[in-house]
Amino acid sequence: MIHAWSVEQVRAAEAAAMEQVGDEELMDRASRALADVVAARLEEERDERSDGQPGEASRAPRVVALVGRGNNGGDALWALAHLAELWDGDLQLTVVQVADVAHPAGLEAARQAGATVLVASSHGEEGEESDQGGDSAAAPAEQALADADLVLDGIAGLGSRPGLDPATVDLVDAIGPQAYVVAVDLPSGADPSGETIPDSQVYADETVTFIAPKPVHVLAGAASCGLLTVVDIGVELDPDEQPVAQSLEFDDVPHLWPMPGPEDDKYTRGVLGVVAGGQTYTGAAVLSTLSAVESGVGMVRYVGPDHAADQVRGFVPEAVYGTGRVQAHVVGPGLDVDDDSEPGRAQVQAARDALDSAEPCVVDAGALSLLDGPRSQAGARTLLTPHAGELATLLARLDGEVTIEEVKARPVQSARRAAELLHATVLLKGATTYVVPPPRSGLPVRAQSDAPAWLGTAGSGDVLAGLCGALLAAGLDPLDAGSLAALVHGVAGHDANPHGPVRATRVAQQIPRTVAHLLTRRP
Numbered sequence: 001m002i003h004a005w006s007v008e009q010v011r012a013a014e015a016a017a018m019e020q021v022g023d024e025e026l027m028d029r030a031s032r033a034l035a036d037v038v039a040a041r042l043e044e045e046r047d048e049r050s051d052g053q054p055g056e057a058s059r060a061p062r063v064v065a066l067v068g069r070g071n072n073g074g075d076a077l078w079a080l081a082h083l084a085e086l087w088d089g090d091l092q093l094t095v096v097q098v099a100d101v102a103h104p105a106g107l108e109a110a111r112q113a114g115a116t117v118l119v120a121s122s123h124g125e126e127g128e129e130s131d132q133g134g135d136s137a138a139a140p141a142e143q144a145l146a147d148a149d150l151v152l153d154g155i156a157g158l159g160s161r162p163g164l165d166p167a168t169v170d171l172v173d174a175i176g177p178q179a180y181v182v183a184v185d186l187p188s189g190a191d192p193s194g195e196t197i198p199d200s201q202v203y204a205d206e207t208v209t210f211i212a213p214k215p216v217h218v219l220a221g222a223a224s225c226g227l228l229t230v231v232d233i234g235v236e237l238d239p240d241e242q243p244v245a246q247s248l249e250f251d252d253v254p255h256l257w258p259m260p261g262p263e264d265d266k267y268t269r270g271v272l273g274v275v276a277g278g279q280t281y282t283g284a285a286v287l288s289t290l291s292a293v294e295s296g297v298g299m300v301r302y303v304g305p306d307h308a309a310d311q312v313r314g315f316v317p318e319a320v321y322g323t324g325r326v327q328a329h330v331v332g333p334g335l336d337v338d339d340d341s342e343p344g345r346a347q348v349q350a351a352r353d354a355l356d357s358a359e360p361c362v363v364d365a366g367a368l369s370l371l372d373g374p375r376s377q378a379g380a381r382t383l384l385t386p387h388a389g390e391l392a393t394l395l396a397r398l399d400g401e402v403t404i405e406e407v408k409a410r411p412v413q414s415a416r417r418a419a420e421l422l423h424a425t426v427l428l429k430g431a432t433t434y435v436v437p438p439p440r441s442g443l444p445v446r447a448q449s450d451a452p453a454w455l456g457t458a459g460s461g462d463v464l465a466g467l468c469g470a471l472l473a474a475g476l477d478p479l480d481a482g483s484l485a486a487l488v489h490g491v492a493g494h495d496a497n498p499h500g501p502v503r504a505t506r507v508a509q510q511i512p513r514t515v516a517h518l519l520t521r522r523p
């Protein structure tokens with residue numbers, strides 16, 4: 001499990017360490033660790049080039065550091081100086097200063113190491129020399145970025161405001177497609193708290209962070225970090241503090257996935273009620289039921305009108321038909337709450353009955369509109385599974401005007417607000433899927449970014465709902481069930497057809513093999 005600590009927790013740990021060893025020592029450790037990573041990546045790149053084109057390997061690698069005014073820029077500057085010591089050959093080093101000033105000692109060290117310093121600050125007039133003696137030139141800076149083999153992003157770190165100014169966006173856009181972008185601590189312009197998604201920011205191939213992951217690395221921002229490398233700089237976090245965000249890793253699956261034992265039978269393993277589909281949407285009924293069965297639930301009791309039940313019978317013969325004793329429900333995939341026909345009204349009533357029960361519920365799609373407040377049985381475990389549009393509609397109804405754009409820009413806050421209003425865990429679907437428990441639980445937010453974009457296909461959410469339901473029926477709490485389901489769903493989406501399109505049915509059918517692989521793989 002990746003545990004992420006808040007900016008405040010990390011700053012407090014840093015402050016305590018600084019009192020003991022001083023800030024220069026901490027920056028020295030951070031920048032040396034960063035230089036080690038950069039050297040390793042350049043070496044890998046050199047080996048690849050020498051395989052491809054003879055003679056190319058000897059060309060001096062071009063490394064450009066984008067440097068802001070704070071300590072993040074200081075790390076990048078010192079890393080260039082250390083890199084020059086480490087590297088056994090020629091290097092072409094360039095500093096592109098995006099602010100009018102940069103960490104003075106770091107700038108001097110980079111210069112001593114042979115770096116060319118270009119000032120592309122919007123504060124200075126073009127053609128002017130900076131106070132610190134660099135050449136002011138946007139065009140040479142953009143050229144250096146276009147030609148770079150590796151770019152170090154040291155514009156801003158923990159002190160980053162979400163978003164980049166237009167002049168900085170132009171520089172970031174100038175980075176050539178061949179460049180390997182290493183973000184120092186976090187991609188600049190990302191929100192360190194992981195709460196919001198800004199209009200503009202750096203997208204990195206790798207992020208080298210210090211001490212511990214921060215929320216940006218697992219929440220809104222995870223998709224911009226690339227490979228996450230955490231380096232130890234000898235700063236300890238307060239052992240009494242708890243992480244504020246988490247992300248499951250493959251190694252967590254064997255600890256969380258419900259394993260049947262010799263004493264188990266279909267009832268003890270968990271029976272899931274599925275209230276899904278109607279006259280209009282029968283596919284959602286089939287997919288959510290299929291997915292629950294493929295996920296290894298003890299049994300599924302499907303509830304729906306005859307037409308949908310016939311489809312379920314045809315495609316998923318393992319399911320039984322009608323209400324009965326269950327350990328959890330999936331309510332809502334393909335549910336049409338406006339269907340005024342007799343079977344339609346009966347289906348909505350079945351959904352309301354499940355929501356009024358004390359059993360854990362996955363509340364998906366159509367059933368989200370049946371919730372006006374917390375479920376009537378206090379404490380009943382509830383996992384809502386909206387996508388951004390559904391969450392916007394839900395919040396607009398319960399809490400005043402909210403748009404889908406606002407939900408997409410502030411995913412964690414939006415999910416947290418719904419979790420608070422409905423006393424439920426909210427799983428917000430997307431490229432990063434957030435699982436946000438009710439604030440009063442004190443539990444951390446989880447987020448999973450395991451899914452390929454190919455998974456954004458009709459019916460994929462119905463498969464996720466069935467998977468969540470199977471895990472709730474087996475006794476997992478909504479936070480574990482939602483995050484584990486999101487991980488397995490994403491990996492199954494990849495495994496079903498690596499690097500290519502997938503249909504939802506194949507994702508569901510892939511679940512057993514993906515789970516077996518995750519349960520037996522060596523770390």
Ligand SMILES: NC(=O)C1=CN([C@@H]2O[C@H](COP(=O)(O)OP(=O)(O)OC[C@H]3O[C@@H](n4cnc5c(N)ncnc54)[C@H](OP(=O)(O)O)[C@@H]3O)[C@@H](O)[C@H]2O)[C@@H](O)CC1
Pocket residue numbers: 014018023026027028030031068069070071072073075155156157158159160161162163164165168184185186188189210
């Ligand atoms: N403390 C320690 O012991 C250690 C700290 N370490 C390192 O220090 C980093 C934190 O450094 P920090 O506190 O100086 O803040 P930092 O992130 O450099 O930004 C500050 C300035 O940037 C600017 N700025 C902000 N947002 C911006 C944006 N979107 N786009 C452009 N500019 C933006 C803003 O200036 P403004 O524009 O507001 O004048 C602000 O003043 C941390 O991430 C780690 O790398 C390591 O060495 C380990 C030891």
Ligand SMILES: Nc1ncnc2c1ncn2[C@@H]1O[C@H](COP(=O)(O)OP(=O)(O)O)[C@@H](O)[C@H]1O
Pocket residue numbers: 387429430431432433451452453454455456457458459460461462463464489
């Ligand atoms: N760009 C993306 N990258 C990865 N996963 C995605 C992306 N877009 C959507 N998904 C996933 O696909 C599923 C879509 O669910 P949903 O929108 O409810 O579809 P449907 O209602 O058709 O079943 C969710 O699990 C979501 O996380």
Ligand SMILES: [K+]
Pocket residue numbers: 072153154155156157183184185186187188
């Ligand atoms: K950065």
